[in-house]
Amino acid sequence: MTPGFSYRRAASIKDAVTGISEGNGRILAGGTDLLGCLRDSVFTTNMVVSITGIKELKRIDETPGGGLSIGALATITEISESPVIRERYPALAQAAAEVASPQLRNQGTIGGNLCQKPRCWYYRGEFHCLRKGGDRCYAVAGENHYHCIFGGNGCYIVHPSDTAPALIVYGAEATIAGPAGMRKVSLENFFVPPAKEVTKETVLEAGEIVTAIVLPPPLAGLKSSYRKIRSRQSWDFALAGVALALRTSNGRVTDARIVLSGAAPVPWRLVDAENALIGKVPDPDSAKYTAALSVKDAQPLKHNAYKIPLFKGLIEEEVVNISQA
Amino acid sequence: MSSDADKHECSCGKGLTRRQFLTSAGAGALIVTASGHLGKDQEASAAVIKSGEETKITLLINGKQFQMLVEPRWSLLYVLREELGFTATKEGCGRGECGACTVLIDGMPRYACMTLAVEAEGVEITTVEGLMKGEDLGPVQKAFVEHDAFQCGYCTPGQIMAVEGLLRKEPDPTVGQIRQGVSGNLCRCGAYPHIIDAARRAAEMKKSGAL
Structure with missing residues (x-):
C-alpha cells in the first residue's frame, strides 16, 4: 500500500503552484512515476497535488509563429499519434512511440516524462546514495551495467527520458510556472548534471511546475529521427538512444544535432561530433568518422563499456539512414 | 464456453x-x-483531502x-x-x-x-x-479459450483487456500491432504465441459480429 498523503485537486495552474509550495508537495499528472517513487520510498510527500483537472494543460496547439505548444498533460500516446508531430517533428513522435508500454503511454504525460526520477537501481532501492543526500554512489563499485559513460561526476545515473533528446534536437523550450510567475528554459538547459548539483535532476525550483513544451517551427528541409536500443524489443529503458537532426544544402551538412539517451545523467548533446559533420557529405565515411568522434570522451565503468561500440554503431547507422531517408 | x-x-x-x-x-x-x-460535482474545487x-x-x-x-x-x-x-x-x-x-x-x-x-x-x-454478455463470454475471452492462450491464467484478465483495448482502436491489427498491443503485459508461463493467435481470432470474431 502506498504511504498516506493528503490530496489536493488543483483547479488552476496558480492553485497547483500554491499547493506544491506548501510543505513538500508533489505534482500528480499521469502518476506512473510518482506512485512508484512513493511506494519505493525514493522520497516522501505530505501533499499530492493533482493537475489532471486543468484542461488547458492538455492542449496541443500550433503557435502563431508556426511552432507547436504541447501542454504538459499531453499523454505520450497523444504525442506519438499526433499527425502534426509525426509530420513536422518525427523524432519526437518516434521517441514517444518507444516509451515504456502501451498502458504507460496512455497514462504518462510529456511533463512527467521530462521530470521523471532516474532509474538507477541503487537510487530506487534501499540505498541512501549521493543523489538521495547520502555520502556515496553505490553504482561506482557496484552493478553498473546500465549506468552512464558520459558526464558521471559523483553520480552515474543515465537520464531515463526518450522524449527529452528528441525535443532538444528541435530546440524546444519548457514553459515553467512558479510562485514568481512564468519563465521559459531551453530544454537543453533544463536538466541538471551531477557536477552542478547532485540531488536535482531539473532546474525546477520549489513550487515550480512545467506547464508546456514549446517547439519552434521546424527548419525547412530538416531530417530527424530517434532510435532506441534496449535489451529486449519492448517495454524497457534505453541502453542507448540517439536523436538526430540533419539539414543539408547542395549535398553537404549545414546543420546537425546529435543528442543521446541512456548515455549520461542528462540528455547528452555531442557538439564536437555535430561540428565535425558540418560541411561534410553525410556518407558512410563521414558517418564513421562522426561516430568515432562521438564516443572519444566516453568514460565507462566496470560493466558498461559495451555501450561504447553500441553508441558508435548506432550513430554511424543513423547518420547514414537519415541521409538516405 | x-x-x-x-x-x-x-x-x-x-x-x-x-x-x-x-x-x-x-x-x-x-x-x-x-x-x-x-x-464531477466539484470540478473546480481545490479542497484538500487529508491523509x-x-x-x-x-x-x-x-x-x-x-x-x-x-x-x-x-x-x-x-x-x-x-x-x-x-x-x-x-x-x-x-x-x-x-x-x-x-x-x-x-x-x-x-x-x-x-x-x-x-x-x-x-x-x-x-x-x-x-466484457461479459450476461453469462456469456465476450469475443476476446472466447478467443483466449479457443486458442488456449494461458496456462496459470493469472495474467489473462490483463492480457484480455490489453487485446480488447487494442481492437477498439485497431479492429484489424497486424501481428506487429498485436505484439505492440500486449507488450505491456507479462506472461510468466510464456503463452505469448497463443495470446497473439487469440488476438487475431478475436479481431475476426468481432468483425463478423460473432459474440
Whole structure:
C-alpha cells in the first residue's frame, strides 16, 4: 500500500503552484512515476497535488509563429499519434512511440516524462546514495551495467527520458510556472548534471511546475529521427538512444544535432561530433568518422563499456539512414 | 464456453450462479446506482483531502455507478478488488511493470495499480467482468479459450483487456500491432504465441459480429 498523503485537486495552474509550495508537495499528472517513487520510498510527500483537472494543460496547439505548444498533460500516446508531430517533428513522435508500454503511454504525460526520477537501481532501492543526500554512489563499485559513460561526476545515473533528446534536437523550450510567475528554459538547459548539483535532476525550483513544451517551427528541409536500443524489443529503458537532426544544402551538412539517451545523467548533446559533420557529405565515411568522434570522451565503468561500440554503431547507422531517408 | 456451463448452481443451494455469488459477496457496503450522468460535482474545487481521511467518490465501472468512500492513497486496483469485488483484475507487481491489473479507462488500456481511485472519477472504467454478455463470454475471452492462450491464467484478465483495448482502436491489427498491443503485459508461463493467435481470432470474431 502506498504511504498516506493528503490530496489536493488543483483547479488552476496558480492553485497547483500554491499547493506544491506548501510543505513538500508533489505534482500528480499521469502518476506512473510518482506512485512508484512513493511506494519505493525514493522520497516522501505530505501533499499530492493533482493537475489532471486543468484542461488547458492538455492542449496541443500550433503557435502563431508556426511552432507547436504541447501542454504538459499531453499523454505520450497523444504525442506519438499526433499527425502534426509525426509530420513536422518525427523524432519526437518516434521517441514517444518507444516509451515504456502501451498502458504507460496512455497514462504518462510529456511533463512527467521530462521530470521523471532516474532509474538507477541503487537510487530506487534501499540505498541512501549521493543523489538521495547520502555520502556515496553505490553504482561506482557496484552493478553498473546500465549506468552512464558520459558526464558521471559523483553520480552515474543515465537520464531515463526518450522524449527529452528528441525535443532538444528541435530546440524546444519548457514553459515553467512558479510562485514568481512564468519563465521559459531551453530544454537543453533544463536538466541538471551531477557536477552542478547532485540531488536535482531539473532546474525546477520549489513550487515550480512545467506547464508546456514549446517547439519552434521546424527548419525547412530538416531530417530527424530517434532510435532506441534496449535489451529486449519492448517495454524497457534505453541502453542507448540517439536523436538526430540533419539539414543539408547542395549535398553537404549545414546543420546537425546529435543528442543521446541512456548515455549520461542528462540528455547528452555531442557538439564536437555535430561540428565535425558540418560541411561534410553525410556518407558512410563521414558517418564513421562522426561516430568515432562521438564516443572519444566516453568514460565507462566496470560493466558498461559495451555501450561504447553500441553508441558508435548506432550513430554511424543513423547518420547514414537519415541521409538516405 | 456455453452459457450452460456457467449456470451451475453454487453449493450454497440458494440458486445463485458462481458469478452472482462472487459479485454479491464482494459488493459489501457500497451503493450501486443506475448508469447515468457522470460529471464531477466539484470540478473546480481545490479542497484538500487529508491523509487518512476518506472522501466520497463515484466511479463508473462496466456501465454502473458506484459510490464509495476512499482514501487519497488508494489505487483504482485496490478499490476494484478489495472494496468492490471486481476480482478479475489482478495485482501482479503493483508497480506498473507486469500488466496484470490492466483495465480500460475511456476505452484505453491502463494500469489500475498506477491510477489513484480519486483520479478515476468521471471516466468509464471497464474490467473483464464488463466484457461479459450476461453469462456469456465476450469475443476476446472466447478467443483466449479457443486458442488456449494461458496456462496459470493469472495474467489473462490483463492480457484480455490489453487485446480488447487494442481492437477498439485497431479492429484489424497486424501481428506487429498485436505484439505492440500486449507488450505491456507479462506472461510468466510464456503463452505469448497463443495470446497473439487469440488476438487475431478475436479481431475476426468481432468483425463478423460473432459474440
